[in-house]
Amino acid sequence: MCDPFAVTDCALIAIATGEKAQNIREMHNRLMRTYDDGVMYYHFWGGLLRPHFVDPEYQNHFAGWAYHDLHDRRLAEKLSIINPAHYASIDELRQEVVEVFEERMDEDEAASRSEAEHPFFFMRSQIVVFDTRLRVARPEALAGLIPELSLGSLFYHFIDARRRNASGGDDFTEWLKCWGDRYHSLAEQIQAIDPYFNSLIELRENLAVCFASHLETED
Amino acid sequence: MTEMLNQYAPIVGENVIDHLRQLAEPLKGMKVVHVNSTREGGGVAEILHRLIPLKQELGLDASWEIVTGNSKFYRCTKKMHNALQSNRTDISPDLLQHYEAVNADNFARLKDLLQEADIVIVHDPQPVPLLKFCQARKGKWIWRCHIDASRPFRPVWKYLQNFIRDYDASIYSLPAFAQPMPHPLYIIPPSIDPLSDKNIALGAAEMDGVCQTYGLDPERPIICQISRFDRFKDPVGVIRAYQMAKAFGPPLQLVLAGGTATDDPEGEEVLAEVTAAAQDDPDIHVLLLPPDAHRTINAIQRLSAIVLQKSVKEGFGLTVTEALWKGKPVIGGDAGGIRLQVVNHQTGFLVNTAEGAALRIRYLLKHNDRLQEMGETARNFVLENYLLTRHLREYLTLMVAIVRNSADRIELTF
DSSP: OOOOEEEEEEEEEEEEEEEEESSHHHHHHHHHTOOOHHHHHHHHTGGGGSSOOOOSSOOSHHHHHHHHTSOOHHHHHHHHTOOGGGSSSHHHHHHHHHHHHHHHHHHOHHHHTOOOSSOEEEEEEEEEEEEEEEEEOSHHHHHHHGGGOOHHHHIIIIIIHHHHSTTSOOHHHHHHHTTGGGGHHHHHHHHTOOTTSSOHHHHHHHHHHHHHHHOOOOO | OOHHHHTTHHHHOHHHHHHHHHHHGGGTTOEEEEEESOSSSSHHHHHHHHHHHHHHHTTOEEEEEEOOOOHHHHHHHHHHHHHHTTOOOOOOHHHHHHHHHHHHHHHHHHHHHHHHOSEEEEESSTTTTHHHHOTTOOSEEEEEEOSOOSSOOHHHHHHHHHHHTTSSEEEESSGGGOOOOSSOEEEOOOOBOTTSTTTSOOOHHHHHHHHHHHTOOTTSOEEEEESOSOGGGOHHHHHHHHHHHHTTSOOOEEEEEEOOOTTOTTHHHHHHHHHHHHTTOTTEEEEEOOTTOHHHHHHHHHHOSEEEEOOSSOSOOHHHHHHHHTTOOEEEESSTTHHHHOOBTTTEEEESSHHHHHHHHHHHHHOHHHHHHHHHHHHHHHHHHSBHHHHHHHHHHHHHHHHTTOOSEEEEOO
C-alpha cells in the first residue's frame, strides 16, 4: 500500500540579481561566475510560474534571449534543446549552457560581440512551499483533483519535482510507480507530456485529460 | 468574512482563492502599512484601493496612509519622477530641503503607526525619506518603485539612493528598472482589478450613453489612448498617427481621454499642446475626465477597435493591461512594461514612431480576423498573468520571504 499523495502548494517571487549581459561574451563571463543555483533554476524552471507570454518556440530564457534579442537563430536552436531535467546538478546544467555559448563564440567571433536589442537580466527566485493538508489515498481520487489544483501545486508537483526527484521525473509519476504495474500506462503517458510548450493552465488541462482517459474519477 | 475575495472565484477559479488564503496564514495579524502620495488618480492609487481591503480580508492588519504636501513639494517630486525616467532635471537644494521637511512633518503625524508596523511598503519617491526619521522601527521596510528607473538622471538618483539603500528590499515592475542596492530587488509587475468599475463588463445601454454624451459614432471605427496628459505618453504622437492612418481612407475617430493627478503639475500644459495639435478636427475627442470616471473610460476602451499606448517612457502601463483584458489589441510604444504585455503579432504591436503606429492601425482595421484573434489572445494573457489576484499572491509571497529572512526556499509549517 502506498502512502497517500500529499498535495503541496508553492508560490514564487522573482528577484533581480542586478547582473545583466548585453552580448554573448558578457553572457559567457557572467555564467562562468554564476555560483547561485537559484539563477539557473529561475531561467529554466521558475520563470514558468511568473507572468510571461508563452513563447511558442523558445522556452528557456537563454534561448528566448538568443532568438528575440540577439537575433541569433543558430544559437537559440542549440540552447532550446537543453532539457534541464537531464542534468544531475544545477552546476552541470550551467556548464552545458556555458559550453553552448563558448561554441558559438568559437564559430563566430563577430557574433559574440554583437549587441543584443535588450540585455539579458539575471534573476533568481524565492519559493515558498506549503502543505495544503490535502491527502489523496488513490490515483482515482487524484484524477478528480487535478482540474482543481492551483497552478502553484501543479508547478510544485510537475515542474519543480524534476529538480527534487533523483529520477528527474514529476511527483505524479513517482507516486504512480509505487502502485506497481497497475498504473504503468498512465505514468508513461504523464511522462510523455512536454511541460515547456504550454501555459500552466494548459498543462493542467493536459494532465486532467490524461488522468481521465485512464481512470474513473472518484470523489 | 471572505466575501470580496469570493467574488473573484468565478473569474480566476476557486483554487486561486484557496491558494491565497493558505499563503496568507503565516501573515495573519501582521501590521502592514502602505504609504504613497495620492488617493486619487494614477495606477498606484487604483491598485491600493483594492489591495488593502483584500489583505484585510485575508487577516492582515493592512492600512494605507498618504503623505501630504503643498505645490512646492509636488513640484519637487514631479521633477524626481521625471529624473528617474531619465530627464536631465536638476533639483535645487531649496526644493530638496523642502521635500525632506515635508516628509519630516508627515512622519511626525504617522510616527506611531510606522514605528509599530511589521511591514511598511513605501510607494515611489514622494515618501522615501520617511524611513530616515523612523529610528525606532520595529518592522521591515520595502520601497516599491512604479517608475521606469532604468536610466535615471544620476545626480537625482544618487540623492534618493541615500534613503533607499537603508530599506530591507525594493520592488520594481521589471528587471530592467532595478538599480543595484545592498538588499533584494524583487520584481512584481502590477495588475488590474477585473471587478473594478474600470474593468467590469458593461451593458449596451451604458455604452450607448457614453457615445451620446461624447458625440462618438459607434458605426465608425474608434481608436483611443487613455492616459494622463503627460509628454512621456506622447499624446501628440497619437494624433499624428491617427492623421496619417486616416489619410489612407478609414473613417476613424480618435479619443484621447485622461485626467490629471493631484501630484502632476504639468498636466494642463500638455493638454494645451494636445488641443492645439487636434486642430479642431471633429473626429478627435480630447476628454479631460475626473478621477472617478472609471466607467466612462471602461466604455471608451470597449467601444474602441484598437487601443494605443504610444508612450516613450512607461512604468508598466496599466491602461495596456485594461485594454488587453477587454479583448483589444494594443499598439504600444516599445518602452518599459508595455514590452512585457504587447507581444508583436500576438497581443498587438510595438512601435517606435507615429508612422509605425499609423501602419499598424491600418493593418488591424484591414484584417478584422487578425484583430479578433489577437484580442482573444490578449484577454487570456491578462487572465493568466495580470489580474489583481496574482499581484496579491506575489505581495504575500514577498512578505513571507522577507519576514523569514529571505532564504531561497522557505518551507512553511502551520
